[in-house]
Amino acid sequence: MSVQRLRQPEYTGKNRCTPCTIVNTAIAIFISVLASIISPVLGPTVFLASMLTIYLRGYLVPGTPKLTKRYVPDGVLRWFDKEAPNRSSDTEVRVNPEAVLLECNAVEPTEDGTDLELSSSFEQSWRSGMQSVTNPGINEIRSTISGVNNHLNFEQSGDSVIAHKNGEVVGQWDSTAAITADVAAANELVQRSPSWKKMTFAEKARILMSLRVFLEKCPACEGDIRLEDDVVESCCRSYDVIAASCTACDSQLFETEWNEELEATA
Ligand SMILES: [Zn+2]
Known part of the structure; x- marks a missing residue:
């Protein structure tokens, strides 16, 4: 044989x-x-x-x-899991997305104080910024989100883009709609947050992804956003993911493993 x-x-x-x-x-x-x-x-x-x-x-x-x-332990399995979404490097991220977004008034507490929502001024600028993103792709991400000396590698398959640094995932966009949202938000945050320019690419990408949780309309077609949770099974572990996609054009805005940090911002 x-x-x-x-x-x-x-x-x-x-x-x-x-x-x-x-x-x-x-x-x-x-x-x-x-x-x-x-x-x-x-x-x-x-x-x-x-x-x-x-x-x-x-x-x-x-x-x-x-x-x-x-x-x-699940933490160890998670590290190896090839299919886990947004397995972005934690060593690279030293900011609290929620704190940064609150500090520059991109988000604010809801009236009852139990949750967060986009501030109306940020929402307006973000929305109008999205209209001027004409060619969402790697070049747009590079020119608006990454700074100097980032040593990033980008990988594109279809409409989705993954950014790697030293072999670790530092950013992930599953559709051009997600890129549009982030490019427009980055253009806005660079003006609002004094610390933005000093952050690493992974930190900026994490903050931008946290912001996408607040989207109610699709950046590509204005369709409604649907939020779903699901359990994904891989070889030796199962985990909860939360995913948001457009009900009209099906663009995926994010898919991420559900954890407490996200719970705090969602
Ligand atoms: Zn859409």
């Missing part, structure tokens, strides 16, 4: 799950140590056979995703 026939593409190559591979490697080391107690030759043989199995089949022990989900 050829080696290729043993391969399970659904668990290897780009589908390989890093936490599951690590858990299985640990199991392989453990049973190899046990084997070497029985016989010094058996240990290395078991180890090589186990590693070959993990390489070809993605895991050693059937049902590992369940084991991984149960015993590896």
Whole structure:
């Protein structure tokens, strides 16, 4: 039988799950140590056979995703999750989006004080700014959001754009509508917030994404925005996402993992 026939593409190559591979490697080391107690030759043989199995089949022990989900902390899994949306770098972000937006009066507390809403002056300028964003794309993001010395890499697929810095995601836009919103908001925030120019790209992108939560009309077509929550399953974990998209043109404005920080701004 050829080696290729043993391969399970659904668990290897780009589908390989890093936490599951690590858990299985640990199991392989453990049973190899046990084997070497029985016989010094058996240990290395078991180890090589186990590693070959993990390489070809993605895991050693059937049902590992369940084991991984149960015993590896969610924070660790989250770090490895390829499909988790907006897995942006936390090391790069040292600002509190809500505080920045409140400070420059882009948002304000609602009348009953329990929530936040856009200030009417910001909303007006933001809306009219969106009309003058003519060609939403990487170049617009580059010229309005990024400053100097950012060493950013942009990746485009269809209408969505992802910004990377040193291999970490520092910004994500799922549609030209989202880019339009952010470019217009950035043009406004640069005038309102004294600290804006000193922030990193990741910080600005995080603040802009927090602002998109407040949109009620689509930046591309003025359609109503629909907010949905969903549970996404990946190899060894499941998580709640919250997504906003346009009911008219289907543009996705954001999709992000639901967490307390977002709860504070939403
Ligand atoms: Zn729309």
